[in-house]
Amino acid sequence: MVPGGVMRLSFAVLHGLPRLLLLTTALGVAFLTGCGEQGTSSEAVGPGASSASSDFKRDDGKLNVATTIAPLTSIILNVGGSRIHLRGLIPDGVDSHTYEPRPSDAEILSRADLLIMNGAHLEGTTEALAKTNLKDPKKIYRLAEATLSGDDPETGFLYDFSFPKEGGAPNPHLWMDPLYAMKYADLTRQWLSENDPKNADYYRANYEKFAAVLRQLDEAIRKDQLTVPTANRKLLTYHDSWAYWAREYGWTVIGAVQPSDFSEPSAKEVADLIGQIKRERVPAVFGSEVFPSKTLQAIAKEGGATFEDQLSDDAPPGDVRDVRHTYLGMLVEDMQIMFKRLGGSAIEVSKVPVANTATD
Ligand SMILES: [Zn+2]
Known part of the structure; x- marks a missing residue:
């Protein structure tokens, strides 16, 4: 039983x-x-539960769904709830762009029914591993490619500083835009339902609940951002993960410090950035725990901007036992940090419930 x-x-x-x-x-x-x-501890996930860690060893008829980074794990958990086994392969706080899969990932993938990944060249090595290890190599689903196509700067994939067109890989960070996250959740609903039709109604009900909170988050961002002085609605970050978010809400990404090969910037690039911060009177520059950079700190100081190192695009706040350890928790905390640092407030965003919405 x-x-x-x-x-x-x-x-x-x-x-x-x-x-x-x-x-x-x-x-x-x-x-x-x-x-x-x-x-089993392998199934133990906290109330935030973006780090679902099933080993897929339980043979109880539920779909074994593998995914990659924590924000996607959280989105998929909100849709799949208790009726799937879920495993996020890329650990929190690890740079997903350069992640090298472990031997145990191959073993896990050999028991997975499907892999839902971001795509857009984010998880190349994991994808290669999945192609040789997944029970059915056709069951690799790419969220980004199912959400966007082409390179129209208004509606398609974006290429920029860290993800230049000549490199061939677009900026992959679609999930930082809550409306794309909603699309990701709907695609997940569709793919889970195709593979597990008997639970299609359950997945749909979960999707509707999650989408309602994402809509609330989207509206809260639109209201709160108006409290940020217009001249401050521009972002200079270390890691280039805000392109789609900025397009959605009409902000400007004036630069990303991290070069496209994920190394540290050159002396000339550093000098240029300092000049840009001064010219454009950028009040704050943003880093993240995943990409610690003394260079960014120095750039901020030289340019007369404050430095904030807590923005996150991969790792939700807190640990797996923390109720904020979700996609929603990550976005809400990012908005609070960003808006306050740039002279605004985050009153509406702070009202958004951050816990997972799926119920049994
Ligand atoms: Zn990234």
Whole structure:
């Protein structure tokens, strides 16, 4: 039998539901039915749960869904909820652009029914591994390519400083735009339903709940950004991950410090950036924990801007037990940091619930 008590326990923790009641019930059921199986640590995910880490060893008929980075893991969990096993292959806080898969990733992929990845050349090595190890190599799904096509600067893929056209790989960070995240969730709903039609209604209901919060987030960003002085609505970041977000909300990305080969910028590039910060009176420059850069800090200081190193595009805040450890939590925290540092407020954004929305 399915160890219902244990499953419900992890699911209650997962979704931050009225926990005391559910925990009591779940423990009671587990105790009464004497189900021997304990929740394995491989399935243990926190209330934020963007780091789902199933090893796909449970043979209970649920889809085994592999994915790559934490924001995607969170988006997929919001749609798949308790009816899929989910594994995010690229650990939090690791640079996804240069990630080298581990041998254990091949083993995990050999048990996966499908791989949902960002695409747009973000996870090249993982994709190569999936092609040789996935049970059915046709079951590789690319979110970015299913969302955008072409290179129309208004509607297509974007090429820029760190992702120049001659390099052939567009800027892959579509997920930083909540409306593209909604599209990603809808594609996930579609792909899960195709592979598991009996749960199609469940996936749809979960999608609707998640999309409602994404809509709230989108509207909150549109309101709060008006509190940022117009002249400050420009971004200089270390890692070039805000291109689609900026296009959506009408901001300007004036530069990214990290060159396209992910090395540190040259002395000339540094001098140019300092001049640009001074000329354009950029109040703050942004880095992230994943890409620590003393250079960026020095550039900010020289240019007379404040330096903020906590923006994130890969790693949600907190650890897996933290309710903010979700895609929504990451975006809300980024907006709070960005808007406040640039002279605005984040009142509406702060009202957006950040916990996972899927329920059993
Ligand atoms: Zn990135």
